[in-house]
């Protein structure tokens with residue numbers, strides 16, 4: 001459930017400080033330490049699931065995926081992003097640009113997002 005070498009597991013244990021926004025039994029939302037937009041949060045799974053692909057094996061009822069997605073929307077709403085819109089991102093693997101192998105959803109807002117992404 002916990003990987004001692006994982007930076008997000010260490011944040012969840014309180015070993016590394018973070019600026020928390022919301023939490024529930026399934027996830028924790030914090031401000032990203034290296035924001036890529038005026039508002040940039042990440043919703044982290046409490047369980048050490050390495051990536052979204054791993055959910056197929058571990059999230060039979062879909063409750064982790066569903067809860068994290070709903071928390072991401074709630075974070076965006078509470079940050080006042082609903083009127084103009086926002087972007088939720090799950091980077092996966094090397095080509096997806098994932099740098100921390102612990103499932104998380106980025107919540108980005110406060111500026112016009114570009115498509116296609118870089």
Ligand code: AMP
Nearest residue numbers: 007018031032033034091097098099100
């Ligand atoms: P990804 O590249 O999609 O795996 O996203 C990892 C994200 O975690 C990046 O946006 C980092 O800026 C962010 N991050 C890394 N370390 C921390 C930390 N200690 N506190 C908050 N965010 C972090």
Ligand code: ZN
Nearest residue numbers: 006009048102
């Ligand atoms: Zn972890």
